[in-house]
Amino acid sequence: MESAAADWLGQLKWDVQGLLPAVAQDAATGEVLMLAWMNREALRLTVESGEAVYWSRSRRRLWRKGEQSGHVQRVHEIRADCDSDALLLRVTQHGGIACHTGHASCFFRRLDAGTWREVEPALKNPADIYK
Amino acid sequence: MESAAADWLGQLKWDVQGLLPAVAQDAATGEVLMLAWMNREALRLTVESGEAVYWSRSRRRLWRKGEQSGHVQRVHEIRADCDSDALLLRVTQHGGIACHTGHASCFFRRLDAGTWREVEPALKNPADIYK
Numbered sequence: 001m002e003s004a005a006a007d008w009l010g011q012l013k014w015d016v017q018g019l020l021p022a023v024a025q026d027a028a029t030g031e032v033l034m035l036a037w038m039n040r041e042a043l044r045l046t047v048e049s050g051e052a053v054y055w056s057r058s059r060r061r062l063w064r065k066g067e068q069s070g071h072v073q074r075v076h077e078i079r080a081d082c083d084s085d086a087l088l089l090r091v092t093q094h095g096g097i098a099c100h101t102g103h104a105s106c107f108f109r110r111l112d113a114g115t116w117r118e119v120e121p122a123l124k125n126p127a128d129i130y131k
Numbered sequence: 132m133e134s135a136a137a138d139w140l141g142q143l144k145w146d147v148q149g150l151l152p153a154v155a156q157d158a159a160t161g162e163v164l165m166l167a168w169m170n171r172e173a174l175r176l177t178v179e180s181g182e183a184v185y186w187s188r189s190r191r192r193l194w195r196k197g198e199q200s201g202h203v204q205r206v207h208e209i210r211a212d213c214d215s216d217a218l219l220l221r222v223t224q225h226g227g228i229a230c231h232t233g234h235a236s237c238f239f240r241r242l243d244a245g246t247w248r249e250v251e252p253a254l255k256n257p258a259d260i261y262k
Contacts, residue, residue: 008245021152021166021217030161035152035217047242080247081237082230086152086166088238099213106212107219111178114139116211 009040013085019055020087024098027076027090033098034106036065038087043078050075052089069129071095102126140171144216150186151218155229158207158221164229165237167196169218174209181206183220200260202226233257 014020018040024033036054038046042062045053049064052073056063066072073091080087099106101122108120145151149171155164167185169177173193176184183204187194197203204222211218230237232253239251 008242008247011247023154023163023166025161025163032154032156032163032219035154035212035219078242079238080240080242081166082232082234082239083237084247086237088163101213103213106214106217107210108213109211111139111209111211116139116142116215 009044011084012043012080012087013083014040015085019057020085022052022054022087022089024052024073024089024091024093026093028092031105032107033073033091033093033104036063043087046075046089047078052091066094069095069097069100071097071129073098097123097129100126100129102129140175142215143174143211143218144214145171146216150188151216153183153185153218153220155183155204155220155222155224157224159223162236163238164204164222164224164235167194174218177206177220178209183222197225200226200228200231202228202260204229228254228260231257231260233260 019037021035022038023035026033037057039055042053042055052065052075054063054065072094076090078089096104102124103120103122108118109116110119143151150168152166153169154166157164168188170186173184173186183196183206185194185196203225207221209220227235233255234251234253239249240247241250
């Protein structure tokens with residue numbers, strides 16, 4: 001594997017839709033910020049630009065994280081898991097907000113006695129993010 | 132949402148295969164340990180038992196994490212993301228090894244100048260884990 005450097009994209013086990021789940025983690029705090037999806041082009045562009053590019057499954061297009069919100073993710077390192085079918089990005093989250101809801105992390109709801117309860121505050125009103 | 136407590140499983144957006152990606156994070160250190168998959172039953176059993184149960188896509192069956200290795204994950208909290216289509220588990224990793232390769236985390240390879248390079252040591256020989 002070490003010698004097939006050029007094929008680093010091909011060494012990943014893309015799913016039938018050509019996607020992999022990618023977890024973004026704050027490089028400084030360790031907070032898990034979000035889980036999104038990448039196709040080959042998104043990952044290639046991420047490496048090339050040093051900023052996270054995902055594949056939006058809902059919009060069916062490449063999504064430069066922060067393109068509208070300004071909440072860009074600078075990528076410090078990219079890891080692959082043992083099965084080569086999941087990615088972990090260590091990032092600096094510009095603006096301190098990863099979520100389109102204005103929360104620092106997308107994982108702001110906790111299962112609490114059978115209820116998904118919001119346990120983290122929104123830091124900004126989405127209307128003020130996407131104006 | 133707060134009132135429909137009984138439907139906390141139904142409030143998640145399971146994919147066409149009835150699965151969701153679940154990220155396990157060490158509750159103490161913040162290290163991202165692995166990404167696996169859950170179906171409704173896996174998540175229900177996880178909540179019921181307090182230990183992570185996943186759905187093995189390769190073996191097509193429920194997989195009580197640690198059932199063979201002893202590397203059980205005690206679950207402290209479960210979070211859902213903004214879109215209700217990804218889960219985050221904060222866990223205590225029994226034995227300090229999440230990966231079947233003997234690494235603490237499954238994300239032990241880093242993209243390094245076009246090569247996936249192993250940057251974390253295996254803590255144990257898999258042959259000694261699965262004996």
